[in-house]
Amino acid sequence: MSKPTVRPSRPFFSSGPCAKRPGWSLSGLDQALLGRSHRAPEGRARLKEVITRSKDVLGIPLDWRVGIVPASDTGAVEMVLWALAGERGIDVLSFESFSGTWAQDLRDVLKIEDLRVLDAPYGELPDLTKVEWDRDVVLTWNGTTSGVCIPDASAIPTEHGGLVICDATSAAFAMDLPWDRLDIVTWSWQKALGGEAAHGMVALSPRAAARLAQPSPRPLPKIFRLANKKGLIEAIFEGDTINTPSMLCVEDALDGLRWAEQIGGLPALKARSQQNLAAVTKWIGTADWVSFLSVGEETRSSTSICLKITAPWFESLSAAEKGKAVKHLTDLVAKEGAGYDLASYRDAPAGLRIWGGATVETADIEALLPWLDWAYEQTRADFSA
Numbered sequence: 001m002s003k004p005t006v007r008p009s010r011p012f013f014s015s016g017p018c019a020k021r022p023g024w025s026l027s028g029l030d031q032a033l034l035g036r037s038h039r040a041p042e043g044r045a046r047l048k049e050v051i052t053r054s055k056d057v058l059g060i061p062l063d064w065r066v067g068i069v070p071a072s073d074t075g076a077v078e079m080v081l082w083a084l085a086g087e088r089g090i091d092v093l094s095f096e097s098f099s100g101t102w103a104q105d106l107r108d109v110l111k112i113e114d115l116r117v118l119d120a121p122y123g124e125l126p127d128l129t130k131v132e133w134d135r136d137v138v139l140t141w142n143g144t145t146s147g148v149c150i151p152d153a154s155a156i157p158t159e160h161g162g163l164v165i166c167d168a169t170s171a172a173f174a175m176d177l178p179w180d181r182l183d184i185v186t187w188s189w190q191k192a193l194g195g196e197a198a199h200g201m202v203a204l205s206p207r208a209a210a211r212l213a214q215p216s217p218r219p220l221p222k223i224f225r226l227a228n229k230k231g232l233i234e235a236i237f238e239g240d241t242i243n244t245p246s247m248l249c250v251e252d253a254l255d256g257l258r259w260a261e262q263i264g265g266l267p268a269l270k271a272r273s274q275q276n277l278a279a280v281t282k283w284i285g286t287a288d289w290v291s292f293l294s295v296g297e298e299t300r301s302s303t304s305i306c307l308k309i310t311a312p313w314f315e316s317l318s319a320a321e322k323g324k325a326v327k328h329l330t331d332l333v334a335k336e337g338a339g340y341d342l343a344s345y346r347d348a349p350a351g352l353r354i355w356g357g358a359t360v361e362t363a364d365i366e367a368l369l370p371w372l373d374w375a376y377e378q379t380r381a382d383f384s385a
């Protein structure tokens with residue numbers, strides 16, 4: 001096939017850090033509070049504004065606490081696991097790389113004895129009917145490395161004895177999160193609103209806050225401490241961060257949140273992401289070499305859209321050769337400036353991954369897809385010869 005002529009105007013399809021919002025420019029951060037203390041009233045106000053706007057856009061209940069924490073989403077999840085794990089038995093869902101890391105943390109590092117790992121291979125979701133909700137439950141709403149997401153809230157009972165701890169970093173701002181069925185939700189700035197990396201967010205239901213106020217089962221480093229001897233450190237949820245944040249990142253997070261509000265909030269963000277998935281779905285219907293990694297249509301992610309190459313010549317390659325073929329394909333596209341960061345995650349099966357969150361324009365995804373067909377044909381010629 002001949003080389004396409006139209007390139008995406010923004011060829012940014014990384015699953016994190018994700019594309020900046022349409023129209024983003026560094027000059028939008030001119031008002032950043034640089035060279036000033038984050039503990040000054042103005043600094044604290046900006047941090048509080050991130051919290052308030054995040055709560056508004058995500059529709060987080062008023063009685064929840066939301067805080068900005070160090071070390072991105074990993075920091076947010078791990079501070080919660082270290083602070084809470086062990087009070088009761090835990091069920092953890094493990095079905096791709098990140099959810100697998102949480103299972104590994106609990107099993108091998110925290111050495112939780114009463115642990116059930118409910119696992120599933122890449123492309124599938126563990127059987128949610130097997131979860132025991134009176135235990136603590138650790139789940140990842142959207143598996144970023146497999147493109148599989150929890151389809152809806154129905155499996156999670158509103159009344160549950162344990163805490164439901166949800167890593168929502170690639171779901172927040174793109175999918176509905178059932179706040180009435182979750183207790184702890186985490187995400188980071190670098191994902192669906194295209195913010196700068198470094199900081200994480202943790203949202204706590206009143207029940208979660210009460211549990212965190214209790215003495216932790218193990219000593220915690222300062223960087224993980226949401227509570228002290230007097231109980232929960234309430235100031236964290238008013239914008240007093242545990243340690244020093246980047247005020248440039250704060251300004252950028254605010255830029256993303258203001259954009260989200262301007263375009264119509266969560267419904268608009270979700271719709272944009274769904275349109276991106278629809279564009280890929282339409283193309284897959286016409287392509288004979290590629291398909292979704294997600295086995296179920298209802299579990300197909302609209303953010304981390306993961307694809308597998310189904311052509312027999314590719315299937316017959318060794319794992320190492322598959323990796324090389326995917327690199328060849330994605331390098332061809334990148335060299336043309338038609339799309340970057342399109343290879344699947346390093347631990348996932350070799351394939352492609354297109355970020356379809358709201359900051360990506362559907363027209364750019366539509367412009368990318370012919371380049372994938374073109375690069376695939378070149379790769380097939382080079383590898384199946």
Ligand SMILES: Cc1ncc(COP(=O)(O)O)c(C=O)c1O
Binds near residue numbers: 016074188190
């Ligand atoms: C589901 C999930 N959890 C955790 C992480 C780690 O996030 P971070 O690098 O922001 O700490 C990622 C990153 O992509 C992710 O997708």
